[in-house]
Amino acid sequence: MTSIDFYKYQATGNDFILIDNRDPQLELTKEEIIHLCDRKFGIGSDGLILIQNHEEYDFEMVFYNPDSSQSLCGNGSRCAVNFAKFLGIIDSTTHFLAFDGVHFAEILDNGEVRLKMSDVQNVRLMGDGIFVDTGSPHLIKYVINIDNFRVYEEGKAIRNGGLFKAAGVNVNFVEITGADQIFVRTYERGVENETLSCGTGVTAAALASSTKELNSPVKVNTKGGNLSVEFEKNEDMSFSNVYLLGPAKEVFKGSIELDK
Ligand SMILES: N[C@@H](CCC[C@H](N)C(=O)O)C(=O)O
Numbered sequence: 001m002t003s004i005d006f007y008k009y010q011a012t013g014n015d016f017i018l019i020d021n022r023d024p025q026l027e028l029t030k031e032e033i034i035h036l037c038d039r040k041f042g043i044g045s046d047g048l049i050l051i052q053n054h055e056e057y058d059f060e061m062v063f064y065n066p067d068s069s070q071s072l073c074g075n076g077s078r079c080a081v082n083f084a085k086f087l088g089i090i091d092s093t094t095h096f097l098a099f100d101g102v103h104f105a106e107i108l109d110n111g112e113v114r115l116k117m118s119d120v121q122n123v124r125l126m127g128d129g130i131f132v133d134t135g136s137p138h139l140i141k142y143v144i145n146i147d148n149f150r151v152y153e154e155g156k157a158i159r160n161g162g163l164f165k166a167a168g169v170n171v172n173f174v175e176i177t178g179a180d181q182i183f184v185r186t187y188e189r190g191v192e193n194e195t196l197s198c199g200t201g202v203t204a205a206a207l208a209s210s211t212k213e214l215n216s217p218v219k220v221n222t223k224g225g226n227l228s229v230e231f232e233k234n235e236d237m238s239f240s241n242v243y244l245l246g247p248a249k250e251v252f253k254g255s256i257e258l259d260k
Contacts, residue, residue: 002026002260006036006043007083011075011113011248013196013224014046018083021050021062030068032258037066043256046188046195049076051084058090060097065190072099072135074199078113078248081105086250100135111249115199117242123208126163130208134242138170138204142212146175146183151194155187172201174209181219182209196224203229203244210239217245 004026007018017036019026028036028050036042050062061080063073077098084090085107092107104116117134124131130140139158143149155171158164168189175183184205186198206218206229217230227246231239 001257003255003257004036005253005255007086007253008043008045008251009079009083009248010224010251011078011197011199012222012227012246014073014075014198015044015251016073016076016079017043017045017048018079019048019050020083020087022053022059025052026050032260033064033068034066035258036256037064043254046191047073047076049073049080049083051080051087051089054097057097057102058094059084063099065188067190067192069190070099071190072118072200074115074117074134074201074203074244075197075246075248076199077103077105078115078199078244078246081107081113081115082111082248082250098135108245112246113248114243114245117200117203117244120207120239120242122237123211130211131169132204132208134200134203134207136170136200137164137167138172138201139164140172140174140205140208143173143175146173146185149173149185151185151187155194156192159187159189159192170198170201172198172205174205176209176212176214177221178219180214180217181221182206182214183221185223197222197227199227199244199246202227203242207231207233207239207242 052060054060171187186201230243
């Protein structure tokens with residue numbers, strides 16, 4: 001048996017298991033990742049994050065969805081930054097490696113994390129939706145009366161539909177609620193359910209909304225709390241200096257036994 005120490009964090013209700021995997025370095029199997037993220041038989045979370053040493057950057061963040069697939073996680077990255085500060089790896093700014101490349105982030109005086117996202121090449125019309133890749137693939141659909149929208153049913157059907165069947169997609173339902181303000185609800189691939197917030201999804205929704213005359217910074221409300229997205233829109237419809245800003249907090253810590 002191996003005992004694993006972990007920390008549980010949440011960022012606007014998107015919750016993650018964080019493990020300091022610098023020394024000794026654990027190798028987790030696919031089955032172990034699925035077990036740890038299981039809300040009935042394990043710890044339970046929307047994902048698992050390993051913080052590892054890296055030769056060139058402050059640390060490497062290795063993210064897994066609850067089904068053990070990998071991608072970029074915006075909310076998880078913000079948790080990882082606060083966890084790296086807690087571990088004494090960084091002070092208030094950092095460059096770290098994640099699934100889609102190197103990210104800069106800063107921790108503000110109020111503890112919120114401002115994460116620089118990768119530049120986004122374009123937003124693409126796809127049927128009655130807009131496709132945006134913010135390190136993870138996202139489809140944006142505009143709806144009205146979002147509170148009563150059937151996110152699980154509609155999101156699941158699109159995620160498993162013809163176009164996206166192979167690689168999957170995260171499906172974000174968006175309502176414009178004010179000047180430069182949106183409400184976003186996301187069906188996440190890899191979780192295969194609606195989560196309370198999705199950082200790369202919120203970012204994709206804000207960029208897509210610039211085609212509907214919303215300007216930076218876009219205020220984003222989710223079921224799990226509030227975020228803000230800053231960006232520069234270029235003439236060719238690419239985006240640079242994209243930042244995701246919001247809270248990321250430790251919830252509890254513990255240890256769990258694995259048969260290894
Ligand atoms: N919750 C995340 C997104 C995690 C990755 C996503 N489920 C995928 O596989 O594309 C976020 O905050 O960005």
